[in-house]
Structure formats: structure tokens, C-alpha cells
Amino acid sequence: xxxxxxxxxxxxxxxxxxxxxxxxxxxxxxxxxxxxxxxxxxxxxxxxxxxxxxxxxxxxxxxxxxxxxxxxxxxxxxxxxxxxxxxxxxxxxxxxxxxxxxxxxxxxxxxxxxxxxxxxxxxxxxxxxxxxxxxxxxxxxxxxxxxxxxxxxxxxxxxxxxx
Ligand SMILES: [Fe+2]
Ligand SMILES: [Fe+2]
Numbered sequence: 001x002x003x004x005x006x007x008x009x010x011x012x013x014x015x016x017x018x019x020x021x022x023x024x025x026x027x028x029x030x031x032x033x034x035x036x037x038x039x040x041x042x043x044x045x046x047x048x049x050x051x052x053x054x055x056x057x058x059x060x061x062x063x064x065x066x067x068x069x070x071x072x073x074x075x076x077x078x079x080x081x082x083x084x085x086x087x088x089x090x091x092x093x094x095x096x097x098x099x100x101x102x103x104x105x106x107x108x109x110x111x112x113x114x115x116x117x118x119x120x121x122x123x124x125x126x127x128x129x130x131x132x133x134x135x136x137x138x139x140x141x142x143x144x145x146x147x148x149x150x151x152x153x154x155x156x157x158x159x160x161x162x163x
Contacts, residue, residue: 004095008032012039012096016116020123024130027082034074037143038088039096040067046098050105056160063150070143077136110158117151120144 005028009015015036022029044064048057071088078086091097102113124144128137 004035004089005031008035010095012036013101015096020119023126024132025127027078027084030074030078030081031086034071034078034086035089035094035096037067037071037074039091039094039098040064040070042091042097043067043102046103047105051161053160056157059153059157059160063153066146066150070146073139073143077131077139080136080139081131081133105157105161107158110154114151114154114158117147117154120147121151 007028008031009018015032019029019033019036025033041064044060044067048060048064051057051060068088075086075088078084102109102116121144124140124147128140128144131137131140
């Protein structure tokens with residue numbers, strides 16, 4: 001069974017708002033976050049397609065690839081904590097695909113994205129503290145470290161685009 005847990009919010013923005021209230025993630029929370037992370041690649045690829053500035057495109061696509069890698073770390077954390085094997089969803093089986101709303105290369109959207117990335121670092125550190133397993137905590141902290149880097153890279157994109 002590889003679906004989004006039934007009690008998860010139906011769209012990505014509300015899911016993220018919910019995750020920010022969680023301090024001790026359940027397996028379902030980790031599964032929900034895996035879906036949200038997997039949707040991040042489409043989000044960044046979509047932004048990359050909106051500019052023909054090569055360096056900006058490369059930075060955005062790199063963030064996107066790492067969001068998918070975050071989903072894979074969550075898959076591993078779920079396995080460690082529960083023994084359950086889950087798959088990272090493809091875009092067509094992911095209700096959160098295309099649902100995060102960061103869909104324009106404007107300063108306002110990019111600044112909000114920077115904020116979401118930095119919040120992501122803090123959230124992963126909170127979850128690492130609350131998850132009660134060292135190996136899973138390490139995976140979550142690595143995701144968090146990379147979220148900060150994503151935020152810094154999006155700032156770089158803003159400067160490349162003259163914003
Ligand atoms: Fe991520
Ligand atoms: Fe990120």
C-alpha cells in the first residue's frame with residue numbers, strides 16, 4: 001500500500017502547515033512528508049522552466065533533485081522505525097504534485113519559498129529530536145541541513161534574476 005495516509009490534509013500547503021505543528025512525527029506523518037518532499041521536484045522543475053537563465057535553471061533543478069532525495073531518506077526512516085517498505089510516489093500518484101503554490105519567479109514567491117525552506121530546517125531538527133531513534137534522526141537532520149542550503153540557493157536565484 002503506497003497511498004497518502006487518509007487523515008493527511010488533501011493539499012500540500014495545508015499539509016505543510018500541519019507538519020509545522022508536529023513535534024513527534026508518527027509513521028503517517030513521515031509518509032505524508034515523503035509525499036510532500038516528492039512533490040518538491042516538480043515544484044522546482046516548474047520554476048526552472050520559467051527562466052532561460054542557465055545558472056538559475058541549474059540551481060533550481062538541483063534543489064528539485066534533492067527534494068526527491070529527501071523523500072528517499074524519509075522512506076528509509078519509515079523502514080527503520082516501522083519495518084514497513086514504502087515507495088516514493090511518482091508525480092501522477094502524488095496528490096501533492098503541483099499543489100504547493102510556489103508557481104512564479106517573482107520576488108514575493110521566491111522569498112516565501114526561502115522562508116519555507118528555512119522553516120523546513122527547523123522542522124526536521126524538531127522531528128529528529130522527537131523521533132526517538134538515532135539512525136532515523138540522522139536522516140531527518142541531513143534533510144534539514146539541505147533545506148537551509150536550498151533557501152540560500154533560492155536567494156542566489158533571486159539575485160541572478162535581478163530581484
Ligand atoms: Fe526537502
Ligand atoms: Fe528544500
